[in-house]
Amino acid sequence: MIEPGQHDVVALTEQLREATTAARHAYRDTGRLIRLLTVLSSPAAPDELLGRALAGLSEAFDADIVCVVSEVDDRFLVTAASGLAEGDTSHVEGWALGGAAATAVRDRRPVAWDIESGARDVPPSLAGLGIRSGAFVPMSASTEQSDELLVLYRSTGETFSGTDLHVLASVAQRLRIAAEDRERAVAIERLAESGHLLAPHLDSGSLVETAAELLKRLTMSDDAWVVGISDGLAYGRAHHGTAPVAVDAIGERPVAELRAWNTAARGEAWTGFAEPWDGSVPRTVLCVPVLRDSTPIALLYASRNGPRPFGVEVTEIAMIFASYFSTALENAGLYRELRHRATQDPLTGLANRELAVQRLDHVLTAGSEPLTGLLFCDLDGFKAVNDRLGHESGDELLQQVADRLQNALRLKDLLARFGGDEFVAVLGEIRSLDDVTEVGRRLIDALREPFELGGERVIVSASIGGVLGARGATTAGTMLRDADAAMYVAKSRGPGVVEVFDDAASNRSLDRLSIRSELLRALDRNEFEVLYQPIVDLESGRPTAFEALLRWTHPERGAIPPDVFIPLAEETGEIVPIGTWVVEQACQQLATWQRMPGCDDLKISVNLSAAQLWHGDTADKVVSLMHEAGVAPGDVWLEVTERSHAGDDVTAVTKRLRANGVHFALDDFGSSYSNLAYLKQFPAECLKIDRSFISGVAREGTDRSIVRAILAMAESLNLDVVAEGVEQSDQRDSLIALGCRLGQGYFFAPAMAGSEATALLRERVAVPRPSTAVSGLRLASRR
Ligand code: C2E
Ligand code: CA
Ligand code: CA
Numbered sequence: 001m002i003e004p005g006q007h008d009v010v011a012l013t014e015q016l017r018e019a020t021t022a023a024r025h026a027y028r029d030t031g032r033l034i035r036l037l038t039v040l041s042s043p044a045a046p047d048e049l050l051g052r053a054l055a056g057l058s059e060a061f062d063a064d065i066v067c068v069v070s071e072v073d074d075r076f077l078v079t080a081a082s083g084l085a086e087g088d089t090s091h092v093e094g095w096a097l098g099g100a101a102a103t104a105v106r107d108r109r110p111v112a113w114d115i116e117s118g119a120r121d122v123p124p125s126l127a128g129l130g131i132r133s134g135a136f137v138p139m140s141a142s143t144e145q146s147d148e149l150l151v152l153y154r155s156t157g158e159t160f161s162g163t164d165l166h167v168l169a170s171v172a173q174r175l176r177i178a179a180e181d182r183e184r185a186v187a188i189e190r191l192a193e194s195g196h197l198l199a200p201h202l203d204s205g206s207l208v209e210t211a212a213e214l215l216k217r218l219t220m221s222d223d224a225w226v227v228g229i230s231d232g233l234a235y236g237r238a239h240h241g242t243a244p245v246a247v248d249a250i251g252e253r254p255v256a257e258l259r260a261w262n263t264a265a266r267g268e269a270w271t272g273f274a275e276p277w278d279g280s281v282p283r284t285v286l287c288v289p290v291l292r293d294s295t296p297i298a299l300l301y302a303s304r305n306g307p308r309p310f311g312v313e314v315t316e317i318a319m320i321f322a323s324y325f326s327t328a329l330e331n332a333g334l335y336r337e338l339r340h341r342a343t344q345d346p347l348t349g350l351a352n353r354e355l356a357v358q359r360l361d362h363v364l365t366a367g368s369e370p371l372t373g374l375l376f377c378d379l380d381g382f383k384a385v386n387d388r389l390g391h392e393s394g395d396e397l398l399q400q401v402a403d404r405l406q407n408a409l410r411l412k413d414l415l416a417r418f419g420g421d422e423f424v425a426v427l428g429e430i431r432s433l434d435d436v437t438e439v440g441r442r443l444i445d446a447l448r449e450p451f452e453l454g455g456e457r458v459i460v461s462a463s464i465g466g467v468l469g470a471r472g473a474t475t476a477g478t479m480l481r482d483a484d485a486a487m488y489v490a491k492s493r494g495p496g497v498v499e500v501f502d503d504a505a506s507n508r509s510l511d512r513l514s515i516r517s518e519l520l521r522a523l524d525r526n527e528f529e530v531l532y533q534p535i536v537d538l539e540s541g542r543p544t545a546f547e548a549l550l551r552w553t554h555p556e557r558g559a560i561p562p563d564v565f566i567p568l569a570e571e572t573g574e575i576v577p578i579g580t581w582v583v584e585q586a587c588q589q590l591a592t593w594q595r596m597p598g599c600d601d602l603k604i605s606v607n608l609s610a611a612q613l614w615h616g617d618t619a620d621k622v623v624s625l626m627h628e629a630g631v632a633p634g635d636v637w638l639e640v641t642e643r644s645h646a647g648d649d650v651t652a653v654t655k656r657l658r659a660n661g662v663h664f665a666l667d668d669f670g671s672s673y674s675n676l677a678y679l680k681q682f683p684a685e686c687l688k689i690d691r692s693f694i695s696g697v698a699r700e701g702t703d704r705s706i707v708r709a710i711l712a713m714a715e716s717l718n719l720d721v722v723a724e725g726v727e728q729s730d731q732r733d734s735l736i737a738l739g740c741r742l743g744q745g746y747f748f749a750p751a752m753a754g755s756e757a758t759a760l761l762r763e764r765v766a767v768p769r770p771s772t773a774v775s776g777l778r779l780a781s782r783r
Contacts, residue, residue, distance in 0.1 A: 036053060036056040036057065036060060036171065049178060049179060049182050050068065050080045050175070050179055051080065051082065053175050053178075054066045054067065054068070054080060054081065054082035055082045057082070057150075057152065057168075057171065058082050058083055058152075061135075061152055061154075061160075061164065061168070062154060062156060062158070063083075063152040063153060063154050064083055064129065064131065064153055064154060064155050065081065065082070065083040065084055065126065065129075065131070065151075065152070065153040066081070066082045066083060066150070066151070066152050066153075067079075067080060067081035067082070067083075067084060067090075067150075067151050068080045068081070068139065068148055068149070068150055068151070069094070069101075069148065069149050069151055070147065070148050070308070070309060071105055071147035071148075071149075072094070072273050073273065074096070075093075075094040075095060075096060076090075076094045076095055076096075076101060076123075076149070077090070077091065077092070077093075077094035077306075078090045078091045078094065078123075079091075079148075079306055079308045080308070084126075088123075088125050088126075089123075089124075089125045090123035090125050090126070091306065094123070095120075095122075095123040095124060096120075098113075098120050098121035098122075099113075099117070099121065100112070100113035100117070100121050100134070100136055101113075101121055101136045101149060101151070103136075104136035104137065104138055104149055105136075105138065105147050105149065108138045108140075108141050108142075109138065109169075110135060110136065110137040110138065110165040110166075110168055110169045110172075111135070111136045111165075112133070112134070112135050112159055112160040112161075112164075112165060113133065113134045113135070113136065114132060114133040114134075114157075114159045115131070115132045115133065115157075121134060121136070122134070122153065126153070129153075129155060130155045131153045131154070131155050132154065132155055132156070132157040133153075133154045133156075133157060133158065133159045133160065134151060134152060134153045134154065134160070135150075135151070135152045135160040135164065135165060135168055136149050136150075136151055137149060137150040137151075137152075137165065137168045137169055137172045138150075138169075138172065139172045139173065139175065139176040140173065140176055141169075141173065148176070148309075150168065150171075150172040150175065152168070180311050180312075180313060183220065183311055183313060183314055184311075184313035184314070184317070186220070187218055187219070187220070187313060187314050187317040188317065190214070190217055190218045191218060191317050191320060191321060194214045194218060194321060194324060197210060197214060198210060198211065198214070198324055198325060198328040203332060203335075204329060204332040204333070204336075207325075207328055207329065207332050208226045208237045208238040209238045209240075211226050211238065211300070211325050211328075212224045212225060212226045212238040212239055212240040213240045214321070215240075215300050215302055215318065215321060216240045216241050216302065218314075218317060218318065218321055219286060219302040219310065219314050219317075219318055220304075220314070221241065221286070221302040221303055221304050222241050222242050222243075222283075222303060222304055222305045223239065223240070223241030223242055223243045223276070223283075223301075223302070223303045223305075224239070224240050224241055224300070224301065224302045224303075225238065225239050225240075225276065225277060225278070225299075225300070225301040225302075226238040226239075226298060226299075226300060227277050227298060227299040227300075227301060228297075228298050229255060229296050229297055229298055229299060230297075232254060232255055232256070233252040233253065233254060233255065234252065234253050234254070234255045234258060234277060234299065235251070235252040235253075236277075236278065237298070241303075242305070243276075243278075243280060243303075253277070253279070258277055258287075258299070259272075259274050259275075260274075260277075260285070260287035260299065260301075263287070264287060264288075264289035264296050264299055265289075265296060267289060267291055267294060267296075268289075269286065269287065269288040269289075269315045269318065269319055270285075270286070270287045270288075271284075271285065271286045271287075271309065271310045271315060272284075272285060273285070276301050276303045277299065277301050283303040283304060283305055284303060284304040284306070284308060284309055284310065285301065285302070285303045286301070286302045286303070286310040286314070286315060286318060287299055287300070287301050287302075288300045288315070288318045288319050288321075288322045289322065290322045290323075290325055290326045290329070291322070291323070291326060292326055292329075292330070297326070297329070298325075298329075300318065300321070300322055300325070302318065324716070327712055327713065327715075327716040328716075330709050330712055330713070331709070331712075331713050331716075333709070334706065334709040334710065334713065337702065337705075337706060337709075338670060338706070341702075341706075342354050342355075343355040345416070345417040345419075346702055347395055347398055347399065347417070348398060348399055348402035348417050349402075350402050350406070350415050350416055350417045350423075351414055351415065351416035351417075352416060352417065352418070353416060353418045353419065353424075355414075355416060356414060356416035356418070356424050356426055357476050357480070359414050359426050360372070360374065360426050360469075360476040360479060360480070361475075361476045363426070363428070363471070364469055364470075364471055364472070364474055364475065364476060364479075365471070365472070367471055369428065369429065369430070369471065370470060370471050371430045371431065371432075371468060371469070371470055371471070372426065372427065372428070372430060372468070372469045372470075372471070372474075372479075373425075373426075373427035373430040373433075373435060373436035373439065373466060373467070373468055373469070374424065374425070374426060374427065374436075374466065374467050374468075374469060374479045374480070374483045375424065375425040375427065375436065375439060375440050375443065375464055375465070375466045375483065376422070376424055376464065376465045376466070376480070376483035376484050376486065376487040377405070377422065377423040377424070377425070377443060377462045377463070377464045377487070378421060378422050378423075378462065378463050378464075378487055378491060379401065379421035379460050379461070379462050380460060380461045380462060380463055380491070380494055380495035380496065381459070381460045381461065381495065382394070382397070382398075382420075382421040382460055383421075385397055385453075385458055385460065389453060389454070389456070389458075393453045393454060396453060396454075397451055397453055397458065397460065398417070398421065400451050400452075400453075401421075401423070401447065401451075401460070402415070402417065402423070404446040404447060405423055405425070405443055405446060405447075407446065408442045408443050408445070408446035409425060409427075409439070409442075409443075410428070410429070412427075412428030412429050413425050413426065413427050413428055413439070414426040414428075419692070423462075424480075424483070425439070425443070427439055430468065432468070433466075433468045433500055436466040436467070436468055436500055437466060437498055437500050439466075440464040440466045440498035440500070441498055443462065443464060444461065444462055444464060444496050444497075444498060447460060447461055447462055447496075448461075461494070461495040461496035462495075462496065463487055463490040463491040463494040463495060463496070463497055463499075464487060464490055464497070464498045464499070465482075465483045465484060465485065465486025465487030465488070465489065465490050465498075465499050465500070465501070466483060466486060466498060466499070466500040466501070467479050467482045467483045467486060467500065467501050468500075477567075482501050483501075485501065486499045486500060486501040487499070489501075515554075515560070515564075515565065515568055516568050516571070516572055516574075518554065519552075519565060519568060519569055519572065519574050519578075520572070520574055522552060522554075522578075523577060523578055523581060525555075527552055527553055527554065527555065528550060528551065528552055528578065528581065528582075529550075529551045529552075529553065529753070530548050530549070530550055530551070530582055530585040530586060530589070530754070531548075531549045531550075531551055531751035531752055531753060531754075532546040532547065532548060532549070532589070532751060532752060532753075532754060532757040533546065533547045533549060533744060533749060533750060533751040533752070534546055534744070534748060534749050534757070534760065535547060535603075535605065535722055535742055535743070535744045536742065536743060536744070536748045536749075537741060537742060538723075538726075538732055538735055538736050538740060538741060538742060538743045539736055539741075541748060541764065542764055542765060543602070543760065543761065543764060543765060544601075544602070544603065544742065545602060545603035545604060545605055545637065546589075546590075546593075546602070546603075546604055546605065546757060547604075547605040547606075547607075547639070547744065547751075548582055548585070548586040548589075548604060548605065548606045548607070549562065549607070549751045550562055550566070550578070550582055550607075551751075552565050566609070569609075570609050570610070570611050573611060575609045575611050575612065576611055576612055576615050576618070579607075579608060579609060579611075579612045579618075580612075580618070580621055580622070580625070582606055582607075583606050583621075583622050583625050583626075584625045584629070586604045586606050586636075587604065587625055587626050587628075587629035587631050587636065588629045589604070589754050589757075590602065590603075590604040590629070590631050590635065590636070591629045591630045591631050592758075593757075593758065593761060594631065594635070596758075596761060596762070596765075598765050599761055599765055601635075602635070602761075602765075603635050603636070603637060604631070604635065604636055604637070605636075605637040605638075605639055605665065606636065606637070606638055606639065607638075607639045607640075607667065608638045608639065608640050610640075610641075612653070613640065613651045613653050613654055614651055614653070615653065616652070616653070618653045618657075619652075619653045619656035619657045619660070620656075622638075622657060622662070623656075623657070623660045623662070626662075632661070633657075633660045633661040633662045634661040634662070634663065636662050636663070637662075637663045637664070637665050637686065638657065638662060638663070638664050638665070639664075639665045639666075639667040639688065640664060640665075640666065640667060640682075641666070641667045641668050654682075654683065655683075658683050663685050663686065664682070664683055664684045664685060664686070665684060665685070665686035665687070665688055665720075665722070666678070666679065666682065666684040666686070666687050666688065667688050668688065668690040668724075669687040669688055669689050669690055669710065670689055670690045670692075670693055670706060670710060671690040671692060679717070684719065685719055685720060686719055686720040686721065686722060687710065687714055687719055687720070687721050687722070688721075688722045688723075688724050688744075689707060689710055689721060689722070689723050689724060689740075690724060690725075691724040691725020691745070692725075693706050693707050693710075694707070694723050694724060694725045694726055694727075694731055694735070694745070695725065695727070695731075697723075697731050697734045697735060697738075698728065698730040698731050698733070698734045704734065704738075707723070707735070707738060707740070708738050711738055711739050711740055715739075720741075720742065721740055721741070721742065722742045722743060722744055723735050723740050723742070723743040723744070723745075724743075724744055724745065725744070725745045725746075726743040726744065726745030726746075726747045726748065727745050727746045727747050728747055729747065731745075731747070732747055
């Protein structure tokens, strides 16, 4: 007999049992789901992650097959699967859109399906598996995203419940987000590497090859192409990947035929299912333009053999990569230009100083003839023509002079322009000093006829100095200095005079000898002084730093320019103690300035010679001088030229100074073509653009394009830039327009004594700072 209340107990026990079972199931399901979610958040490659998640779903939901499908041209293609053979045709052929799947795509909601409904929602290749029910779950609720579905198939016949669908909907979304995150993380990581990997390629051939390889990795693709664009034609430049098509076998195609072209021309990326640029079999394709001044100069194509679409993140990353690539291409172009410049004078097409010196060096050391002649010509009256008729006529006159001088020389001679109105001829087949004089006269004769300049007749002549050099006994440097000195003598007797040095040359070397010995004593005799030239924020004119420049006032000879005595001090090694003294002076001066109100972030720049970088003590000495003066090493910039390292490894001194926080700037940047290659190995954080480029920066032309390219490169390498030798307001304006922030030059201030510099600081800095200036001072704020 059942007592009252006992019924309730039975019912309750039953309910409890059910609840426990449900809880156990829930617990089991929750456990599976948690495992699934753990999979989603564990570090794994995107493909691997998807595979593991699909396997997890298959277990948690008792599904025989779990896959992700993409809708492509009215068919579903499987892009990832668990429980499906890899070669299954549903990967490539897919199946026609069925009723339930179509509803899921259209309405963006999960839909359950079973065999009774009659709809053919199973790929034909799976027909034999006895599949009886399925679930179609959109990977994204937003119509902006691609049409991807998560599909689960069961053969048990148990249909997917509302709760199942609910859970699956959230899992699918998480799965998509996790896969995208993962894809983005991998891509960003690879992107971060790719900048470094592209930058070292200074020749564009190896650059495009590397770009194709990196693009393939970056976009997780099967193939990648770099396609050049020129004159409305697209042509393959590099290919990396599995496609059997050889790049050069493709030839050219009109860009208008490319499906991605219209988008690329707008500067945007294109993705979709199409044939890549080469017209081969359709694949999932991504195309991003490589832009220069908003115009595509190349296209980057990536393709995946399967229909896995390119996500938004990968597309964005490919766009960033394209801009890296564009900068790298520009650098390669800059390198070519600088290399060309390194041996050619752009105005006249003659050899330049570098090439002439190389030639002279060669004939004096390894040439076949015992004697060599050198002529140094400086035009008389050129400046007057330039001032009266203008810059352009001046340029034209130089070109005409170059032609005439060239025609007066023989094939064995090399004519070079050294800059301005200076020309130098290296003479072959010379037997005596008389031969040198004779060629010099021929050059003067060649200039006798008036020049025709824009309808005006103009007369110029030249003063020429000549010397004779003997193989194995004379150096290029000596010959150049002596010829230069002879030219000055000619000029004083001029115009139109040839002066040759024979014995006088040795007098001059004596002269240098005495200067050398006097240099040794100059430090003790207090004959040196350090001047300071401000480096300013171009827009506000506010000094952010000063460059220390050495001056020597000789008791009898007067001021001797650093261009003359520094090479001598370098030859004797005297530059080491002198250079240390400059650092000491400069640091003490900086410490004084930094105590002035508003000047605490002021920096100092000091020039360092090669000899100092090779001298073991320099680093310790310099750092201890900074400490003694009380300035932070991070406030000191050392300016070195690329010649300082002569192509060798970075010295121990450099490394040590850098490790102590001292910064390096590359001086006279661009004046030598190896600058760019050198940048790779030298820890410079700032480039000082050589003033030869600044003189022409206000006009459209090579100078300006080089400055533009240097700025772009510096930006990509995160380097500061200082423009040297800014002499005019239009140069400053152009530099600002090109994005250069810092400059130095007579337009702002010449080098001046410390006390004058102090006055300048009081006037320009100790007043409240303009806000624009503060944000621009990267040079001033780098630690
Ligand atoms: P630099 O390092 O390129 O220094 C800049 C030179 O350009 C300075 O010549 C400066 O007076 C000059 N300058 C500045 N603004 C303008 C401008 O607007 N137009 C023109 N045409 N020139 C401008 P400076 O003082 O005669 O020095 C010549 C070179 O001597 C320096 O070239 C540097 O290489 C070397 N030098 C000077 N002081 C030192 C030093 O203490 N140690 C070492 N190792 N070298 C030094
Ligand atoms: Ca300098
Ligand atoms: Ca310089």
